[in-house]
Amino acid sequence: MWRYFAGAGAALLLAFSGIFLFRGSAASEAMLPAAPAARSAALAPEEALAAEAPSATAKTREQKRFDRYDKDRNDAVTRDEYLLLRRKAFAKLDVNRDGKLDFEEWAVKTTAKFAGADADRTGALTRAEFLTTAPKPRAGPKPKCACPSAPAKEDVED
Structure with a gap:
């Protein structure tokens, strides 16, 4: 039973000491400095602020x-x-500047891709050469953040 009385007394003693410490530290704090004077009072009449903020045209x-x-x-x-934009695009494709697009000019990107894949210059693509023309797979949606990758298991120390 005496343990209950000792515990209650210790709790009361801690509560009273906390109150005295809190009141003593609050009284010793320095007062805050006065707020600075408003800038609008220092402005000259010709520098008065506009009625509304400027905005860009929508x-x-x-x-x-x-x-x-x-x-x-x-x-x-x-x-x-x-x-005009169509003419510029046409002019880029019309390599020989004759005003006409022949098939080779129109398919310039594809013929360049074929020529790059034809490593042995035979005019035909082998299976290995044809594999280099496969379109690149599209990546999934970009991650919202760049999180560091987890360390390898051998790098982690137990």
Whole structure:
């Protein structure tokens, strides 16, 4: 029974000492310095803040696309302006600049891939050479974070 009385007395003693320590440390803390003067009071009248924050113009995707096509900025897209990107793409493919695309010019990427895979220059691909033309598998979705890989089992010490 005496253990209960000793435990209760010790708990009361700890509670009272905690109260006295808390009140003593709170009174000895320094007061916070005064807040600095407001900057708006120091501004001259000509430097007064604007009523609202500046913002960028909100253009839709189609407005931006229209502006890319409208080269002379007259708010009208002519046929020549509309076809300009197609003409540039055509000019890249028309290697001999004759204004016509023959099959070899049109399939330049594929013929270059074939020529690169034909290691022995025979004009035909062996099975081993054909394997080099396989499309690369697409990677899955990119991880959201770059987490370090787990150490190998032999690197971990027991």
